[in-house]
Structure formats: C-alpha cells, structure tokens
Amino acid sequence: xxxxxxxxxxxxxxxxxxxxxxxxxxxxxxxxxxxxxxxxxxxxxxxxxxxxxxxxxxxxxxxxxxxxxxxxxxxxxxxxxxxxxxxxxxxxxxxxxxxxxxxxxxxxxxxxxxxxxxxxxxxxxxxxxxxxxxxxxxxxxxxxxxxxxxxxxxxxxxxxxxxxxxxxxxxxxxxxxxxxxxxxxxxxxxxxxxxxxxxxxxxxxxxxxxxxxxxxxxxxxxxxxxxxxxxxxxxxxxxxxxxxxxxxxxxxxxxxxxx
Numbered sequence: 699x700x701x702x703x704x705x706x707x708x709x710x711x712x713x714x715x716x717x718x719x720x721x722x723x724x725x726x727x728x729x730x731x732x733x734x735x736x737x738x739x740x741x742x743x744x745x746x747x748x749x750x751x752x753x754x755x756x757x758x759x760x761x762x763x764x765x766x767x768x769x770x771x772x773x774x775x776x777x778x779x780x781x782x783x784x785x786x787x788x789x790x791x792x793x794x795x796x797x798x799x800x801x802x803x804x805x806x807x808x809x810x811x812x813x814x815x816x817x818x819x820x821x822x823x824x825x826x827x828x829x830x831x832x833x834x835x836x837x838x839x840x841x842x843x844x845x846x847x848x849x850x851x852x853x854x855x856x857x858x859x860x861x862x863x864x865x866x867x868x869x870x871x872x873x874x875x876x877x878x879x880x881x882x883x884x885x886x887x888x889x890x891x892x893x894x895x896x897x898x899x900x901x902x903x904x905x906x907x908x909x910x911x912x913x914x915x916x917x918x919x920x921x922x923x924x925x926x927x928x929x930x931x932x933x934x935x936x937x938x939x940x941x942x943x944x945x946x947x948x949x950x951x952x953x954x955x956x957x
Contacts, residue, residue, distance in 0.1 A: 713730060714731055714732065715757045716731060716887065717755045717756070718747055729744035731744070732904055733810065735812065739797055739907065741923065742793065743794055743909075752780055754776060755775065756777060756798060757772060771809040775801060775802055777799070779939075782795075783928065793870075797935050815926075844876050844890070844920075852919050852921070855919060856873075889907065889908070890906040
C-alpha cells in the first residue's frame with residue numbers, strides 16, 4: 699500500500715498471504731486473500747506467478763511475514779487445489795476470482811476467523827466507510843481507507859481496448875481509490891471490505907477482491923471484483939468440495955440485508 703497504516707492483531711483475522719516455496723526453504727509471499735469456510739478467496743490471476751508456477755502455501759494470523767514477532771498466532775497450510783472461475787483467462791482482466799482449497803481444516807480462534815461475504819447486488823453505503831487490508835510487499839500487514847469511484851470517472855483511466863480490457867470495465871467490477879492512499883503490486887487478492895454491526899458486534903463484510911490497477915501511488919483508482927456477482931459460483935464450489943469425515947456437507951453462509 700501507499701500511505702497505508704499498520705494493522706493490529708485480530709483486526710483482520712480473516713486475511714491470509716499466498717506464497718511460493720523457494721529452493722532455499724524460504725517462501726515468496728506475493729498475493730493475499732481471505733478465509734471463507736476452509737477455503738481462501740482470492741484473485742484468479744494469483745493462481746500463477748510470472749513463471750507460470752502455482753502457489754503452494756497460505757498463511758493466516760501473521761502480521762509480519764518476515765520476522766517471528768507474532769509467529770505464535772500464525773497458521774500455515776499447504777494448498778490442495780486452486781479453483782479459478784471458469785470464465786477467467788490470464789490474458790484478460792475479467793472474472794478475476796478464485797477459491798483455494800486447503801489441505802487441512804483451519805483452526806479458528808481470535809486471530810484466524812472467516813469473514814462474511816457481502817451478497818447484496820447494491821452497495822447502499824460509501825465503500826470508503828470500511829478498511830482495505832492485505833499483506834503487501836512491505837514486511838507488515840497494512841490497511842488503507844478508500845472511497846468508491848463512479849464508473850464514468852473510472853472509465854477515464856481504464857478504456858475499452860486497453861490491454862486485458864477488450865470490452866472495458868464490466869458491471870461485476872468496481873473502482874475505489876483515494877488521493878493519498880492506494881493498493882500496489884503484492885496487494886492482489888486482498889479484500890475490499892466494510893465493517894458493520896451484525897449480531898451485536900462489529901463484523902467485516904468483504905465487498906470485493908483486489909484485482910488490478912495502473913501505476914502505484916498515483917491516485918488512480920484500483921479495480922476490484924465484486925463478490926456478490928459470484929455468490930452462486932462460490933456457494934456451488936464450496937458445497938461441491940467441502941465435506942466432513944462422514945461425507946456430509948459442511949456449509950454455512952452469512953447474508954446481510956440492509957433495509
């Protein structure tokens with residue numbers, strides 16, 4: 699992030715980092731996502747790096763990936779399968795959403811907790827009222843406050859025919875930004891979210907997945923993939939893959955309705 703502020707332990711307990719194991723035993727963390735059921739939801743373009751290699755590990759509950767300050771809270775899991783949206787193509791910037799199935803069931807606690815998914819078609823509030831948090835290329839997890847950007851204004855930055863945008867921006871994509879704050883390379887897959895009062899407590903609701911932007915830190919809006927548009931696909935993938943030891947389906951879904 700540009701002008702991001704440090705996040706606090708438990709503040710973004712649903713956020714995790716996606717990594718590529720290296721020959722020397724280290725892990726290169728280059729994308730992020732968030733926990734839903736026993737999956738991580740992320741951007742589809744995070745399914746491979748520039749060498750066309752898939753990631754193999756995810757890590758939750760760790761604010762600083764490069765020191766042991768909070769390692770006692772961290773949970774790291776191998777990736778079992780990466781399920782990109784069937785219409786996603788690496789050559790384009792459309793349908794940029796994917797689910798990562800983990801090899802083991804995540805242990806839920808105060809530092810590792812799933813987020814809720816915003817399933818309403820309409821955003822009836824300013825997206826800037828929430829926080830955007832993700833593991834970036836800085837050592838620590840940062841957060842920024844962003845505001846929604848009208849489509850007409852966003853179309854001035856991302857035009858029909860631009861690379862990967864043959865048909866311009868679509869209705870399942872939204873724009874958000876700020877004059878001083880921005881997402882940057884390494885933030886891909888992280889959530890655009892709002893915090894709302896739900897069941898007598900403040901709960902994070904993920905509105906969209908970080909997809910792409912232009913030059914980092916130049917006040918250009920970033921583009922995000924709305925999760926509400928893909929709720930049926932997300933439900934179907936999790937229902938098809940998530941089973942308990944006895945073969946029964948394990949599935950819970952939280953929907954918030956704003957009157």
